[in-house]
Amino acid sequence: MKNNKSEKLWGGRFEESTAASVEAFTESISYDKRLYSYDVMGSKAHATMLAANGLLTTEELTAITDGLSTIETSIAEGKFSFKSELEDIHMNIEKALIDAIGPPGAKLHSARSRNDQIALDLRLYLRDQCDRFMQLLDGIRSAFVVLAREYMGQVMPGYTHMQRAQPVLIAHHMMAYYEMFGRDQERITDCRKRINVLPLGAAALAGTGLPIDREMVAELLGFDRVTANSMDTSGDRDFAIEFVSCCTMIQLHLSRLSEELVLWSSQEFSFVSIADKFCTGSSIMPQKKNPDIPELIRGKSGRVVGSLMSLITLMKGLPLTYNRDLQEDKEPVFDAVDTVSASLAIMAEMLGNLEFNSVRMEEATKTGFMTATDLADYLVLRDVPFREAHGIVGRAVASCIEKGCELTDLTLSEIREFSPIIDEDVFSVLSVEGSVNSRVSTGGTATLRVEEAVQSAEKQMGIGE
Numbered sequence: 001m002k003n004n005k006s007e008k009l010w011g012g013r014f015e016e017s018t019a020a021s022v023e024a025f026t027e028s029i030s031y032d033k034r035l036y037s038y039d040v041m042g043s044k045a046h047a048t049m050l051a052a053n054g055l056l057t058t059e060e061l062t063a064i065t066d067g068l069s070t071i072e073t074s075i076a077e078g079k080f081s082f083k084s085e086l087e088d089i090h091m092n093i094e095k096a097l098i099d100a101i102g103p104p105g106a107k108l109h110s111a112r113s114r115n116d117q118i119a120l121d122l123r124l125y126l127r128d129q130c131d132r133f134m135q136l137l138d139g140i141r142s143a144f145v146v147l148a149r150e151y152m153g154q155v156m157p158g159y160t161h162m163q164r165a166q167p168v169l170i171a172h173h174m175m176a177y178y179e180m181f182g183r184d185q186e187r188i189t190d191c192r193k194r195i196n197v198l199p200l201g202a203a204a205l206a207g208t209g210l211p212i213d214r215e216m217v218a219e220l221l222g223f224d225r226v227t228a229n230s231m232d233t234s235g236d237r238d239f240a241i242e243f244v245s246c247c248t249m250i251q252l253h254l255s256r257l258s259e260e261l262v263l264w265s266s267q268e269f270s271f272v273s274i275a276d277k278f279c280t281g282s283s284i285m286p287q288k289k290n291p292d293i294p295e296l297i298r299g300k301s302g303r304v305v306g307s308l309m310s311l312i313t314l315m316k317g318l319p320l321t322y323n324r325d326l327q328e329d330k331e332p333v334f335d336a337v338d339t340v341s342a343s344l345a346i347m348a349e350m351l352g353n354l355e356f357n358s359v360r361m362e363e364a365t366k367t368g369f370m371t372a373t374d375l376a377d378y379l380v381l382r383d384v385p386f387r388e389a390h391g392i393v394g395r396a397v398a399s400c401i402e403k404g405c406e407l408t409d410l411t412l413s414e415i416r417e418f419s420p421i422i423d424e425d426v427f428s429v430l431s432v433e434g435s436v437n438s439r440v441s442t443g444g445t446a447t448l449r450v451e452e453a454v455q456s457a458e459k460q461m462g463i464g465e
Helices: 020-026 029-052 058-076 089-101 114-150 170-195 214-221 230-235 238-264 292-315 324-351 358-364 372-380 386-403 412-416 426-430 432-438 447-461
Strands: 155-160 163-169
Touching: 029 058, 029 089, 029 114, 029 214, 029 324, 058 089, 089 114, 114 170, 114 230, 114 238, 114 324, 114 447, 155 170, 155 358, 155 432, 163 170, 163 432, 170 238, 170 447, 238 292, 238 324, 292 324, 372 386, 372 426, 372 432, 412 426, 426 432, 432 447
Parallel strands: none
Antiparallel strands: 155 163
16 A cells, blocks of 8 residues: 655545645635635634534534634734645645644534635625725715815816816716715625625535534624525635626726826816825926826726636636636735725825816816807797707807807897897806706706705715714
8 A cells, every 4th residue: 555645634545745836836825815814704603513513522612713713813913824835725724723723623624625615715705895895985975075065066067078068066076976986885785795695515516414504604604695506606706706897897987087187187177186195296307296196096997807807707618616717716806806995095085185176167168168058958948949959059159160259259139140039038048157057957967956966965974964
């Protein structure tokens, strides 16, 4: 009989030690060690369940839970020595536990596999990240509400196709982002429901014949329910893809905001001033003040989109059930979490120091025929079909372009050349204030509607209480 050469916890059927090159290539402890607290949490719940079902004695349970607590403290304090030859966080903790307490530690892995164990750790981790992201999103949404209140009543150009389109309130523009990031919160909330399902008990792929109580573990760990199919469970990463998809949407929204801040802070726009502490200078041009934070947030969108693509590509060809490919799921998840959380935090901080040049923004609403649609609406209210009204106003605008003036520069007689039903009250319609406050439809930019929206948001976010 040949002597077993492998020292791995799983090495019973192997006669040779793993090659050093293989250990270096296959290890994941360098990045999955951040899951240590979740691995300990899951192991304690698993051990408690094993004891309740007669697979551990009370003394063994105490030794295991105390040993795990000691290991967790050691890791948290930076005193634990991780070993790459033990591959991952699970094996590092289990080996340390066996070394510390002996045979009881070797019983901990009864009725589970690393396949359902890592699924558990990742779900616990992402559940916490969902809760943290909700707080971060609260922070940035609150920043928009504060800005909306501060600049309530001030106007700016609204754009389509990056061309001046219609005047809107600055507050209305800020509340657009409030709504946008609110949808992100809704997605995170919904995603959390599918994350919060217990995978432990699926074991390698087929479940276990040992007496276990999955519902008990679910209750101990705060899961809403247990997974229904062991084969699906061991190879499932839908929840991770969905979470990173949510991250991608958040980062895309941050990128859109960043693009506007980059444009608005340029001399060509001069709409906003970003605080010096969020900008950098040039190594060669002493006059420069560069909006590096929004530029970097915009650039980091590529990382988050890349993480999502990595996960999708990873999963697209995998047969049931577990495959070692799934080891590659964690780095994209971790990078997406780190990137988006950092971007949300610094953007909220920067918004808290943002200043709008409201005088410049109001000036920008006075050119570009931004109340032309209001003139068309004026004609519609006088029973002119909209398409006919559109043509009338189009001809008026063309005439103004030829004369080098705005619609508001025309005299009543000049404007009546395009339609005799136009009367003196048209000039109130053509004013920026009149245009803004005419948009009283639900969700519109009228001061009345925006004030309602801001008040509702202030109540929701607990601002001013």
